Amino acid sequence: MFAALFAKAKKEKHIQKISSRIRWMTRQSDIKMVLEIESENLHDPWHEEDFLHFLYAQDCVCMVAEHDKRILGFMVYKLYDQKVSIINLRIAQCVQRNKIGTACIEKLKGKLQEGKREKISMIIREHNVTSQLFLKKQGFQWIETLPEFYDDTPEDAYVMQWKLDSALPNTHS
Ligand SMILES: CC(C)(COP(=O)(O)OP(=O)(O)OC[C@H]1O[C@@H](n2cnc3c(N)ncnc32)[C@H](O)[C@@H]1OP(=O)(O)O)[C@@H](O)C(=O)NCCC(=O)NCCS
DSSP states (O other): OOHHHHHHHHHTSOSSOOEEEEEOOOOOHHHHHHHHHTOOOOOOOOOOHHHHHHHOOTTEEEEEEEEEEEEEEEEEEESSSSSEEEEEEOGGGEEEEESSHHHHHHHHTOOOOTOOOOOOEEETTTTOHHHHHHHHHHEEEEEEETTTTSSSSOEEEEEEEEEOTTTSSOOOO
């Protein structure tokens, strides 16, 4: 669905970069398109009940990136006292490299507060080099390796983290 929609526009050079709006996920209208994007996840994709669990969890936030009433990506994160942990972040394959993932991270950075929540962390598969490069580009750094972290593969996981620089004003809002 997405591929057909955007490939044509890109081919005709109607759009060079797709801009998106990041907003809260709502069950009724969003979940179908979110599941379609999540189906591109080849490692243990989430099902509807997983999204519903996080949608209704009081300490979790689910957001979508939307363009022209289409969901292009989503992020799910958990709030801790001093940090935010990204549990899932995915952009539809056909619109990747359009800075939509960057917009999601920027949105999250804008929610951090000096003296309160100052860090964003994410656990990444050792083999997911794309995401490691993406997070590095966002200013994240490796802080820890979790050996043989996953049930489905023997690979390790890396914990990557971004920290609000208390010396600088938060310019990401
Ligand atoms: C990782 C992911 C969220 C990136 O989202 P995106 O919207 O495609 O990324 P952006 O366009 O914002 O990329 C910003 C920068 O990250 C780096 N980057 C992103 N994808 C990359 C890739 N495939 N290879 C190398 N670098 C990449 C680049 O530096 C890029 O800047 P550039 O395009 O100017 O070179 C997306 O590829 C995705 O959903 N992957 C599958 C799910 C996943 O692995 N989730 C974990 C997320 S951390």
